Amino acid sequence: MFMKYRLILTGNVQQIGLRETIKNRAISMKVKGSVKNLDDGTVEIYCDIPENALETFKNAIKAPNIESIEVYKEGTDGYGIPETDFSRFHVIRNEDEIAETLSIMTMTGIKMNESMQKGFEVLGEKIDSGNKMLGEKIDLGNKMLGEKIDSGNKMLGEKIDSGNKMLGEKIDLGNKMLGEKIDLGNKMLGEKIDSGNKMLGEKIDSMHNDMNVRFDRLDDKYKLISETLTNFILEFKEYNKKLDVHNEKLDKILAILTENKKKKNYVKKTKKSNRNH
Secondary structure (H helix, E strand, O other), rough: EEEEEEEEEEEEOOOOOOOHHHHHHHOOOEEEEEEEEOOOOOOOEEEEEEEHHHHHHHHHHHOOOOEEEEEEEOOOOOOOOOOOOOOEEEEEOOOHHHHHHHHHHHHHHHHHHHHHHHHHHHHHHHHHHHHHHHHHHHHHHHHHHHHHHHHHHHHHHHHHHHHHHHHHHHHHHHHHHHHHHHHHHHHHHHHHHOOOHHHHHHHHHHHHHHHHHEEEEEEEHHHHHHHHHHHHHHHHHHHHHHHHHHHHHHHHHHHHEEEEEEEHHHHHHHHHHHOOO
16 A cells, blocks of 8 residues: 655755665655755655555665654644655755756866867877877888888899899800701711712712623613612602701701890890890
């Protein structure tokens, strides 16, 4: 059963945040009513609460600065006239308290504004300092990056020059070996041609001798002469085939020499271009 009560708290009970504490305790216990500072220095509470919960509420709001709690039940002397409709629990403040609260809020706002201005100044200084440090770090990074790029370009140039030098040496060595092989091939080819010409001359001389010495036996030897001439013609054709093959090899060798010469000229141009850069 809900009952309405008036509670008077005595002691050092004003200007210490007691009313807000009582409000929070009342709301947590679902108590409705009001709390107010009286002119005589006491605190007045009106509450609508179950009868068996009154002691629990009193214990909940007790504090060391409260000397006593007087209780007046609705309908008894001292209950008075409540200023609340018991629809909720709230703090009742007088005009002086409201003015004081507004003054405190104004002063607090001014102090907050001053603190914000000071904070903005400090923040601005920190931003300027940070920008300065960032700029210095960026400059240092750019300097280090430039040095690394220059070092890398130098190393790259040295490697290119070294590579071009090695390539040129290999091309020169290849051309030298190829020239030696060509000279050796020409020498061997010349020897084979000379040997072939010698053998051909010997066969022709032999044929002429046989014709002069045994002309009287031409009829009997005609068949043999014809076969000899046929073999000679076949051998001569075979020799011409071999000569054609040799000429093809010479053409290929000349093509390789021409290509190597072009590469060597390209390497020289590359070296010259790198030095200019």
